[in-house]
Amino acid sequence: MSTLPAAPPDDQHLWSRARRGDPAAFGELFTRHSTVVYNYCFRLTGSWKTAEDLTSVVFLEAWRKREDVAAEAGFVPWLLSLAGRVARNSTRAVRRHRRLLAKLPPAVIAGGAADALASPDSAHSPGDPPATGDTSPAEAREAAARADDERHMRQVLKVFRRLPKQEQEVLALCVWGERTYAEAAVALGIPVGTVRSRLARARAHMERLTEAAATKTAEPRPGSRPEGAHHT
């Protein structure tokens, strides 16, 4: 007779252990959610390299703010709300953890927007071809794909950043962070109904801005793939 494998501990259990100083529990939380945070940071900044840096910062901030009770209401929504704040104040956040970040190996993504920390709109050219000296064809393809992501995301962000801040927050969490209305409400500290109404406004607003932008853009981006959130 076989026994069922033990269910992995849930986030709250791990977080509780981490807060008591259990490094492995915190490490497990990182492994579990770093991809979500990484992609969320990318969508907020349009730079994979910046997203790498900010992912570390978000978790360092989570540790710094470990007494924040909001984390207990939903760890991932709380992480993403931290990510939003970190992305908005990236210079301060990075500065705060500069010493620790310096211990990380150099970012490995070629063509990343190194200067996007100061401003995601800075004059970096993400489409610059990646270094080709020692890169394999697979690496070159990956770098090119990421550069394409960056170009595309920056176009999106140009429009997104014209939304009011409150609409940006809701849209980012619900669509790019793939959180439910309820989770976004907890993360933002607002009623669920407000999340719904803000998101509706944000969608409409974004659509109008998209159309306006499209009329100015002669070349539609080929191969774009819709990826939205599923809401309940």
Add this chain to the structure above:
Amino acid sequence: MSSMNLAFDVPPRRELPAERRDAMRRLLEDAVAGRPARRALPRPALPRPALTRRALWPAAGLATATAVAAAVLVVGDLGSDGADTAYAATPPVLAAELGIGGPARAQLQSLAATAGAASPQLYATAADTTVVTESWLLTVTETEAADEAPPPEGAAATLAMGAAPTVTSAVVPVLREQRLLADGSVHVRETQGEARFPTAEWSAADDAATPGAVLLDETIPAGGLASAYPAQLATDPAALREQLLAAWPQAGDPAATLFRALHELAANRSLDAPVQAAALAMLAREPGVVALGAATDRRGRAAVAFGADSADSGLDRRHVLLVDPDSGRLLGYEEVLTGDPGELDVKTPAVAAYTVFL
């Protein structure tokens, strides 16, 4: 959802590079292991700033972004007993800055007259669009502070998250050029200065930036660099004082606040001779301003120094303005911590910030 909505048309997810992800996890685990939550964290006795400006330079973040490159004060691991703390590198205090000081009125009035009569070539005009400064700031982030609160101006402490009380730094100034373009936008370029005054713990590994390295090179759209001060500055001393203090409604020490305000102004826009003359005349009337005598600024230029003491920021601090004796032009601004630095590991008196107007 309509494909005409860019919000739903974002690139697909990607994974963190494995090597980087593993390194991040190790780093985070080290951070947790170095300071477990169960231990009571002694709050740093870093006083909170007592005043804030009514409005900030929105692009101040750009300027402070590069403060990373300035000296960073490292207080030892919070969990340690402090025995392993290191002192931050700070620039030497200028000879005149710690003087008791004497009455400043007559000298400032004289300089105001000099400024008013100065040759136009010695001053900026309305057509001048470029401001160049060299500055350094003792950068401090108070780890346990409220997240959104700005650090005390001119000083804050970076509290090491990890177990190891790491190194101190050297003084690394930032050279900044801010140029107003014809369309109203502002181009800001900041480069790394030369590392100076290294402490014993200074190492090449700590030198994250190379002199001349570009830290910031950005054009801020028109209106993006709104000022806390009126575009049209008064040339009447009393009116100018009112304009400057209006940006600091909570200021407790007007003299020191006026010094700060003048620093902010001169670091962000060209001040013409009538405004600088009004500024000097304004300070001549201000109680609390003392004359500190002749000085040589950090670029070797002859100057006269004036001071104003304040504890507004929570630490005893002397604010110093350096003025060109021949033209009345502002040459520099400095802040010197003069009293108990609290938990800041600097040996006072210590320069906490300086700006040289070039």
